[in-house]
Amino acid sequence: MPAPQAGTDPWLDRWLGLVAERAGTAPVLELGCGTGRDSAVLVNAGLHVVGIELSTESVAAARARVPHGAEFHCRDFRESFPLADESGGAVLASLSLHYFAWDETLALARRIHRVLRPGGVLLCRLNSVNDFHHGANGPPPEGEDSFFLVDGMPKRFFDRAAVQRLFADGWRMLHLEERTVERYEQPKVLWEAVLERE
Numbered sequence: 001m002p003a004p005q006a007g008t009d010p011w012l013d014r015w016l017g018l019v020a021e022r023a024g025t026a027p028v029l030e031l032g033c034g035t036g037r038d039s040a041v042l043v044n045a046g047l048h049v050v051g052i053e054l055s056t057e058s059v060a061a062a063r064a065r066v067p068h069g070a071e072f073h074c075r076d077f078r079e080s081f082p083l084a085d086e087s088g089g090a091v092l093a094s095l096s097l098h099y100f101a102w103d104e105t106l107a108l109a110r111r112i113h114r115v116l117r118p119g120g121v122l123l124c125r126l127n128s129v130n131d132f133h134h135g136a137n138g139p140p141p142e143g144e145d146s147f148f149l150v151d152g153m154p155k156r157f158f159d160r161a162a163v164q165r166l167f168a169d170g171w172r173m174l175h176l177e178e179r180t181v182e183r184y185e186q187p188k189v190l191w192e193a194v195l196e197r198e
Contacts, residue, residue: 023089032096036062043069133186
């Protein structure tokens with residue numbers, strides 16, 4: 001099978017069966033949906049998407065890309081989610097949870113846990129400490145945080161232990177893998193995690 005071309009990033013393909021099984025008719029909450037690239041994949045698989053994105057331009061692009069089967073909210077997803085607790089079948093957070101202080105990131109993980117029904121899944125991708133092309137400085141000294149300003153934007157970089165700490169309470173780790181993807185001009189190294197709400 002040929003390698004994916006830069007910019008395609010077909011990462012969701014292998015998880016669609018699991019997401020469809022766990023979500024059923026419940027909505028999939030997408031945090032940081034951007035221009036709707038992943039939203040379109042989910043809707044094309046028959047799922048209903050509720051996306052949250054901070055950028056008004058990106059929300060407009062997502063609505064144009066996915067005119068049916070999804071609803072998009074322009075807001076900071078650290079605010080309340082547009083779903084009731086235990087109503088989501090799955091949550092998608094692809095490269096969107098690493099912009100915040102550690103306590104805010106932990107609080108987001110708890111809120112994601114609450115919005116999922118038992119057995120629901122979170123698909124999450126996070127910056128790796130090995131993502132040198134995109135601002136990582138390598139693993140931090142013991143007891144220190146990998147939270148840096150990169151081109152004026154705060155970004156967190158995770159090692160395996162940090163991912164496991166983030167999801168230590170109330171989650172069952174189904175999959176955790178460090179991967180290199182060709183989404184941007186330079187290869188990006190990230191953690192791909194799939195978690196089940198216990």
